[in-house]
Amino acid sequence: MQIAIVLYDRFTALDAVGPYETLCRLPDAETVFVAERTGPVRTDTGSLAFTADRTLDEVTAPDIVVVPGGPDPGTQMANTALLDWLRAADAASTWTTSVCTGSLLLGAAGLLKGRRATSHWLALDRLVPLGAEPTGERVVTDGKYVTAAGVSAGIDMGLTLLGRIAGDDHARTVQLATEYDPQPPYDAGSPQKAPGHIVARLREHSRLIVS
Amino acid sequence: MQIAIVLYDRFTALDAVGPYETLCRLPDAETVFVAERTGPVRTDTGSLAFTADRTLDEVTAPDIVVVPGGPDPGTQMANTALLDWLRAADAASTWTTSVCTGSLLLGAAGLLKGRRATSHWLALDRLVPLGAEPTGERVVTDGKYVTAAGVSAGIDMGLTLLGRIAGDDHARTVQLATEYDPQPPYDAGSPQKAPGHIVARLREHSRLIVS
Numbered sequence: 001m002q003i004a005i006v007l008y009d010r011f012t013a014l015d016a017v018g019p020y021e022t023l024c025r026l027p028d029a030e031t032v033f034v035a036e037r038t039g040p041v042r043t044d045t046g047s048l049a050f051t052a053d054r055t056l057d058e059v060t061a062p063d064i065v066v067v068p069g070g071p072d073p074g075t076q077m078a079n080t081a082l083l084d085w086l087r088a089a090d091a092a093s094t095w096t097t098s099v100c101t102g103s104l105l106l107g108a109a110g111l112l113k114g115r116r117a118t119s120h121w122l123a124l125d126r127l128v129p130l131g132a133e134p135t136g137e138r139v140v141t142d143g144k145y146v147t148a149a150g151v152s153a154g155i156d157m158g159l160t161l162l163g164r165i166a167g168d169d170h171a172r173t174v175q176l177a178t179e180y181d182p183q184p185p186y187d188a189g190s191p192q193k194a195p196g197h198i199v200a201r202l203r204e205h206s207r208l209i210v211s
Numbered sequence: 212m213q214i215a216i217v218l219y220d221r222f223t224a225l226d227a228v229g230p231y232e233t234l235c236r237l238p239d240a241e242t243v244f245v246a247e248r249t250g251p252v253r254t255d256t257g258s259l260a261f262t263a264d265r266t267l268d269e270v271t272a273p274d275i276v277v278v279p280g281g282p283d284p285g286t287q288m289a290n291t292a293l294l295d296w297l298r299a300a301d302a303a304s305t306w307t308t309s310v311c312t313g314s315l316l317l318g319a320a321g322l323l324k325g326r327r328a329t330s331h332w333l334a335l336d337r338l339v340p341l342g343a344e345p346t347g348e349r350v351v352t353d354g355k356y357v358t359a360a361g362v363s364a365g366i367d368m369g370l371t372l373l374g375r376i377a378g379d380d381h382a383r384t385v386q387l388a389t390e391y392d393p394q395p396p397y398d399a400g401s402p403q404k405a406p407g408h409i410v411a412r413l414r415e416h417s418r419l420i421v422s
Contacts, residue, residue, distance in 0.1 A: 014232040014389065021225040021362065024256050031258040040251070040262045045235050047242040049262035051251045100390075121390060138394045150390030151232065152366065160396045172399035173409050178225065179311075179332060179361025181400030182393035183349045185371045188383035189392030198384050 003031045004062035004089065007041040007052050008076050015068030015099040016050065018154025022162055023064065025174045034059045036081055044071050056085040061092035064161075068154070069100025069120060077108035086111065095161060097146040099154035106145070107132050115142040120150035121191050122206045152189075155180060214242045215273035215300065218252040218263050219287050226279030226310040227261065229365025233373055234275065236385045245270045247292055255282050267296040272303035275372075279365070280311025280331060288319035297322065306355050306372060310365035314358040318343050326353040331361035332402050333417045363400075366391060 003023050005016050016033075024031040035041050035052035042049045067086070076082055086109040090096045098106050103119040106112050107130030117132040117140055118124065124134040138149045139157045141164075148157035159180070163171035188194035214234050216227050227244075235242040246252050246263035253260045278297070287293055297320040301307045309317050314330040317323050318341030328343040328351055329335065335345040349360045350368045352375075359368035370391070374382035399405035 012232075013228050017224050017228040020259060021223075024258060031256065033259055045242065047235060047264075048231060048244060049264075051260035051262065053258075053260075138392065139396075149392075150388075152389050152391040152393065155363065156394050156396060163396060168397065169406075169409065172397045172405060173412065175395060175397050175399045176402065176405045176409055176413055177361075178363050179400060180363040180393075180395055181349065181360075181404065182363065182391075182395065183367050184386060184391055184393065185350075185367060185374060186379065186383045186386050188386045189390060191387065193392065194383060194387040195380075198380065198387055201384065202387055 001026060001029045001063045002059070002061075003029055003064040003066065004034050004059050005031065005066040006068070006082070007033055007035040007050055008070070008079070008082060009042060010044045010072060010075070011041070011068045011070045012100060012151055013043045013048055013050070014151050015070070015102065015154055016066070018152060019066045019097065019099060019158040021178060022155060022158025022174055023066070025177070026162065026166055027170070032059055032062070056081070060088065062089055063093060064095045065089050065093050065097060067098040067102035067105050069098070069102040069104070069150075073101040073104040073123070076105050083109040093144065095144050095146060097148070097157060097161065099148045099157060100150045103127060103132070103147040104130065106147070112145065115145055116140050117142065117145065117147040118149050119147065122202065212237060212240045212274045213270070213272075214240055214275040214277065215245050215270050216242065216277040217279070217293070218244055218246040218261055219281070219290070219293060220253060221255045221283060221286070222252070222279045222281045223311060223362055224254045224259055224261070225362050226281070226313065226365055227277070229363060230277045230308065230310060230369040232389060233366060233369025233385055234277070236388070237373065237377055238381075243270055243273070267292070271299065273300055274304060275306045276300050276304050276308065278309040278313035278316050280309070280313040280315070280362075284312040284315040284334070287316050294320040304355065306357060308357040308359070308368060308372065310359045310368060311361045314338060314343070315341065317356070317358070323356065326356050327351050328353065328356065328358040329360050330358065333413065
């Protein structure tokens with residue numbers, strides 16, 4: 001089984017690493033990080049780069065496709081080389097997945113038409129013109145499409161998919177190995193739970209940075 | 212404020228990315244990934260590499276030191292170049308932190324003597340001969356030393372430290388921006404919660420791989 005995790009300029013690191021750290025522990029799985037060009041690809045902060053070991057052209061039929069998000073999805077939603085690859089890879093995949101605004105890239109490739117899907121809470125509305133039906137759930141499975149909410153939700157998505165593919169006990173083993181027993185020191189992880197002034201501040205900030 | 216995240220061969224990706232994705236959002240912070248040599252550093256699976264942008268020698272007085280773990284801490288616990296750097300960086304730091312078996316490296320550098328600390332649940336006992344007092348808590352703060360339990364606990368550690376440095380509202384803002392509202396599909400993230408046969412399987416496996 002081959003897992004292809006897509007990298008592009010200004011992706012969000014945890015979006016990619018949540019699914020990676022869980023799915024790479026599938027039995028007999030090969031995980032490959034792919035991008036238009038091989039070599040370092042910088043995250044959204046600029047202070048970290050992941051190495052893409054293979055070009056998109058070299059990975060033509062992954063079993064699982066993982067698309068992370070980033071703070072300026074508009075750039076990649078207009079990247080025809082990436083969208084063409086997503087369509088071709090999806091035609092061969094068993095599972096096509098995303099984290100955060102990665103679902104907007106799947107949508108821009110035309111893959112979420114008529115599908116229930118999720119995204120970062122600040123980007124949910126942007127699924128509608130792409131033909132998807134946004135939901136506020138953390139992990140949404142519709143057929144072979146598994147989309148996750150913002151950034152950290154990729155860990156929950158990875159464990160969910162592990163369970164589907166390799167069984168509940170395997171997923172529980174990976175949860176224990178990664179000691180995923182979350183104890184956030186605050187309870188502000190969703191717009192329903194966070195104080196109103198914090199939600200408002202992030203909404204305003206996102207209007208400034210998102211195209 | 213400078214945050215130095217230490218990379219070494221076979222580190223665990225999420226150990227580094229949890230603190231990175233939270234702490235990099237500190238106001239006016241510069242985050243640098245450091246290693247003995249610049250360039251790509253492979254994770255424990257071999258299928259992912261992070262770029263180290265600076266050598267240890269180039270980063271002499273970070274405000275925050277972050278040490279991730281990995282499945283074979285013994286190799287780095289005998290790496291005198293790394294341990295020398297940890298001691299020197301710690302002498303200047305405001306906060307010295309670790310995730311997972313990263314605490315064993317701090318301990319091997321002599322930095323946790325008489326301190327309460329934590330580690331991956333499978334490695335807790337190994338803190339004792341290093342002079343530390345192991346605890347089963349997810350995030351342990353003792354003076355300026357903040358240690359986190361296994362792999363995913365670095366997210367909770369990062370948010371905890373954010374709150375201490377920049378205030379509760381800033382930490383809540385980062386929690387909401389990263390949509391950290393965890394909903395694991397299973398409840399097996401600690402040895403107290405996981406089924407006994409899964410705990411036993413991982414204990415046996417760790418005896419085989421850990422030196």
